[in-house]
Amino acid sequence: MTRRDLLRSGAAVATATLAPGVTLMAFGGSSAEAAGADAGKRWGLLIDVSKCKDDCSACVSACSEENGWGGGDSPETDAQWIRKLTLTSKATGHQANMPMMCQHCEEPPCVDVCPTGASMKRADGIVLVDKHTCIGCRYCMMACPFKARSFVHEPVINQKSHAPRGQGTVESCTLCVHRVDKGGTPACVEACAAAGHEAIIFGDLKDPTSEIAKRLAAFPSSALRPDLDLNPGVRYTQLGQG
Ligand code: SF4
């Protein structure tokens, strides 16, 4: 058995205790749980940047609270699963705000380069890191063109039972897979709606009757870095008009 095989087999049985009541097996990102994902679906987000307000960070706060990251005192290195960006057009100077997170690529380079199989894509398109097998090499961080992943330098505190974290591993947006697997929506989507903006829609890109699929069919939208042919599950609309 190779070291890679050994690590993979360990993923199926290990139950590491991270904190009282929090184990890695509770994580919706384990390979074993990913095997149950529905290949008939592809989960995605559609973000209307014209509705994203520059004085609002409800999505970032909600993600942090839901998944237990943030609150550190080293902003340069602390993990961040979602961030707000301001884009400025070189041609017109026009500015637009947009939330940026893992784009849940159909062809994810982070998965291609991972030496342990920890970086994985579920059958329903959600890209995750299996904390059982991540060795913290950070190859995936270098491969991701969107700088969507974070290495956990800081000691982990405030862990959530549905999203355990590990110092020395890499993490990124899970699309709130623990909610999605129960029929819910990501925390950022709920928070944006609660703030009155409704800039983010979540849904099944493969279902032509879903709101997200209907909007994608009816209006122009953009994938970030389309030149890379990654076919991300996160799409943006009104990027040029804000
Ligand atoms: S955005 Fe980066 S981390 Fe997310 S799937 Fe694509 S390459 Fe991987």
Ligand code: SF4
């Ligand atoms: S840091 Fe990234 S590439 Fe390295 S083992 Fe972990 S998930 Fe895989």
